[in-house]
Amino acid sequence: MKLYYDFHIHTALSPCGDDSMTPNNIVNMALINELDAIAITDHNTAENLEAVMKVARGKDIIVIPGIEIETKEEIHVIGLFPNLQSVYNVQNIIYSKLPYIKNKPNVVGNQYVLNENDDIMKELDRFLLISTLLSLNEVIKLIKDNNGIAVPAHIDRPSYSILSNLGFIPDDLNTSILEISRFSNLDVYKKQYKDYQIIQSSDAHELGYIGITKNYLEVKEKNIESIFNIFN
Template sequence: MMLAVDLHIHSGLSPCSDNDMTPNNVIRMAQLKGLDAIAITDHNSTRNLQSFLKVSEKYDMIVIPGVEITTKEEVHLLALFHNLTQAAKFQEILDVTLPKINNNTKLFGNQYIYDEEDNIVEDYSKLLISAISLTLKETIDEVIKIGGIPIPAHIDRHSFSILSNLGFISPELNLKVVEITSTCDYIRLAKKHPYLCDYKKIISSDAHGLGTIFERNFLIEGFSKEASEILSNLHT
């Protein structure tokens, strides 16, 4: 069975996202677009995951807990988790390593935390798009230690990517999966970085608005519609 997935979607907690990226809106839009599974990956925070998981129970939609981390080198790294317990453990690390800088909503936008009815319960006050104090290697090690899957985000982009900021992917990072954008010229990228053939690739939307959530753009093989199986297939 082939499953249509979009494993990089932001909610209204990410300051650069639309305010209507609420649990019900995102999940219903993903359903309308024919997706089987999505991952919610807000910038440096997992605080909207619980409401998304609750809403997912009302629909035939898998929601994978995730986060998009900005490491010390300003590299964006996705972390996908099997459950909320793992995500909560990583949130403890984020709480310690993210700088305590107040968000300027006029400059960066709101950072809304929603309940399962899409009500705003908090406009999170600390800026979430800063770089944490951990290096990329340290962050990857922490994600793996918890049981999550680290995935360098949008590696073909010219900013905030592992290739743009560091120039290459070190084998010492213990990575198995990378993310590319839907517009990536992968043949050209692979010629420049031949070692990419050793990694699994996912293609995601990095949606910050409802309209840019994928349709059935990217398919992965799965024997059942279970989050743990999707993650296991990614990492083997």
């Protein structure tokens, strides 16, 4: 069966995410755009995941726990996980490896932690959109050690990507999945990187971009296990 996905969505917790990116707005926009599965991938944090998953309960959509980690080489890597505990384990390590810089909401945006009713529970004061002290290989290992799938993000972008910062895909990269942004042609990258699985997501920071890429995976069943089986 075809499973329409968007595996790169930010909430209002990411400083670059619009304040309208609340749990209810995200889930409802995904449903309006007939998505079957989404992943929440805030920058270096997973504190809004549980709220989004609670909103999605009883609705015909899968929410995959995720996080977008910035390596010390300033490469963004998405981690997708089978459950909340796995991503929380990763978040705890990321927080310990994230230099403390106080956020400036009037400059870079708010960082809201929300509940399932879209109420603001708190505002993180540590700036999230910075590099961790972990290398690319260390980040991928961290994700995999916690039962996750590691995906170098938006490799076609001129910044924060593996190609823009390294200039190539390392032979010893311990993952077989790459992501391109909504701006590129999926078929072109599939032909260029035949040894990898290429996915394309929205990297939505605003509601209007959720599901814009209209891509799907062929899965046996509509569940998280079937999705992970494709990538493993």
